[in-house]
Amino acid sequence: MPSRLWPHLVGSTSELSTDYRYLPSSIPRFRAYSKCMDLTLTQLVAAIAMAIVTIILIFAYRRYLAANSERRMLSMLESIGLDPAIASNSELETIMGDVRKRCRSCTTEDVCERWLTCNEDNDNDFCPNSKAFDVLKNRT
Numbered sequence: 001m002p003s004r005l006w007p008h009l010v011g012s013t014s015e016l017s018t019d020y021r022y023l024p025s026s027i028p029r030f031r032a033y034s035k036c037m038d039l040t041l042t043q044l045v046a047a048i049a050m051a052i053v054t055i056i057l058i059f060a061y062r063r064y065l066a067a068n069s070e071r072r073m074l075s076m077l078e079s080i081g082l083d084p085a086i087a088s089n090s091e092l093e094t095i096m097g098d099v100r101k102r103c104r105s106c107t108t109e110d111v112c113e114r115w116l117t118c119n120e121d122n123d124n125d126f127c128p129n130s131k132a133f134d135v136l137k138n139r140t
Contacts, residue, residue, distance in 0.1 A: 069103045073129070075116045080124065080133055095132065102128045 039047075074084040087096050106112065108126045115124060124130050 073103045099129045099132050
């Protein structure tokens with residue numbers, strides 16, 4: 001019975017390995033399809049250019065976010081009565097590095113913006129750096 005369904009399976013294994021008549025018919029179509037997928041030089045250059053532009057946009061966006069968090073941090077220092085120059089003080093480099101890191105990963109940016117524009121009446125308890133700012137305020 002199997003010999004009628006699959007006549008190419010009858011015989012020795014050496015015959016099977018050299019008999020190419022029974023290859024699936026999809027292989028020639030695959031080769032024709034892959035020829036259609038050949039990239040031209042223009043397409044390749046366009047793909048590389050798009051990848052480079054994407055990387056540049058990602059870095060620009062991250063720089064924009066960092067600049068905004070730095071601006072908010074300096075405004076917060078000023079609004080609670082600290083000199084924003086302490087952000088660049090070499091004695092407080094470790095503390096300010098932690099403050100910057102917390103400010104960049106802050107999830108309450110919108111509340112911070114409203115608080116800095118005096119639209120919020122409460123304390124800055126929403127700020128993850130409020131305790132660090134209190135310590136800095138008591139230190140100076």
